[in-house]
Amino acid sequence: MRLELKPAPTSAALVLYPAGAIAVTLLVISLLVLTAGASPLNVLYLVAKGAAGSQFAIVETLTRATPLVFTGLAVAVAFRAKLWNIGAEAQLYMGAVATVVLGTGALPLPAPVLIPLLMIAAMAAGALLLLGPALLKTRLGVDEVVTTLLLNFIVLLFVSMLLEGVLKDPMGMGWPQSRKVIEAAQLPRIITGKRLHYGFVIALAAAVLVWVVMKKTVLGYEMRAVGHNPNAARFLGIPVNAVLARTALLSGGLAGLAGFSEVAGLKGNLTLDLSPGYGYSGIVVAMLAMLDPLGVVLAAIFVAGVFVGADAMSRAAGVPSYIADVMVATALLTMVAAMLLARYRVRWR
């Protein structure tokens, strides 16, 4: 078989192929649900109900979507410039460390000053962590995929070390957890008594800002040019290495904000299970959004809904909640294939 580029994808193809991807994903999930001895329709209904069937469900989905918007944006920005940042997980944790170091009483400032300071610190921590691999890539040609992946493990061990050492909560009854951040460092809740916090609003603002950067600024143009063809970009006089370094700072900073938002908005302190893989899910979110910053918001809500819904479904129907991870991974693979097939024609001879 061979692929031929279609002159221009029709709008029908751009709808039909993604719809086909969703159909294949649902088919795979249904087969797994049948093996688990449950009814696929019932399970899908329970997932949808658990994700969006009540005010509680919707609030929970948006809460879970918040860190995914940040990590999804981090990945979207980096992948756009073909900087393969697979280390959003580590950058998230570094952002959380910065938040906890400065937010537990080291800076006794009022909230309007402290919160922006903590955001900047979290962004700086995440950004610096990605700058290393980016410089190794541009200076020495070290593949950033492997370095960012390995840093995920290194940083998690580093956080574990801090939580059993200098950052350990003396009142934590021996648990590896940090102290709670002071009240001025906490993001308020959007609805009193519900878990959804202003981190979600910050995430939406970040998505709009990133959209503006990508579409309306020189940096955004340069990032897209570098991602499209680094040699052509260099020929045009774009400082490719500098653009990649700036991309790394932006991407790492966004992932660092995810850590800030989870600590300051939701958990209050740092633990080793702060992120159940938000950094990796961010890759799925970014790809489902086709690297579009505003699409990231929708994709994050979708992925969060699948996870929240599957948790509720698992309790009711007894199908392991890992079905959510299978669904998200399958959706990623089928969607990238569908987007390719929408643009290419398959010739079997």
Added chain:
Amino acid sequence: MSAALDILLTASFWVAAIRIASPLIFATIGELISERAGVLNLGIEGIMTAGAFAGWFTVYSGGDLWTGVLVAALTGMAFGLLHSFLTVPLGLSQHVVGIGVTLLATSLTYFTYRLALPEVSSPPKIEPFAPLPIPGLSRIPVLGEALFSQTPLTYLAFVLVALVAWVLYRTPLGLAIRAAGENPAAVEAQGISVTALRMGAVVAGGALMGMGGAFLTLSAFNSFFFEMINGRGWICIALVVFGSWRPGKALLGAILFAAFDAYQVRLQQLSGGAVPYQVFLMLPYVLSIAALVLMARRAAYPRALMVPYRKGER
């Protein structure tokens, strides 16, 4: 200080190093075949997870150990086929597909585990491969003991390295595979299908990755637990670069790496808690990055690595 050096002279240390190296050898050689043909397989971490579970579950369900190894290899091949279908004929991004395959293989494994063994708190055990000392050779002090008192799976790993090296450098098939990773258009001009070569290489590599995972559950340990691969797949990708895409060098790299890993565990015991244990656990990952940096200037990537090949397109 001399206690720290004495460790290096004990046979038990090198026995442990070779044992730790074994799963890395399988998976590194698997990744190497794939990359030599021009395909980066980031599915490695997930494929090792799936292989570890598939092998263990086969034995747990009553199969014998070698059947377990076979099932692990077949599982790896299935995911290799998925990866290669998406990256070779469709030419999708090898980064994105690889991460997707890792996420899919890992989540399918965990799903199946929970489905097959609901409410299990401590993972059930199996009877793993027992060490099989080679008569005579295993009596040679240190070196012989280290190399020849291992389990049959370790011997298989060494045999496979030799086999892969022989195929890659001494057969027309090997030449074609290497050419597919350097200059695919030249291969196609010879009337050989680049698609078939690359897909075959990724599938064969997947089998080795699956076996590497199975080594952990069937030989190194005796049960399957979550997150047991713990970044070993990513380390193997670094080892391929460190080994300059050559089976022999990759083998030495894996053993060197494993020796460091075995050494840090023993240093940790010697240090008596003066240094946080996490520092020692970080060392393998730090070492992998250091190896990449060290080799960066000399790394001769296969020229068509990560470049999709489309017939008639330039």
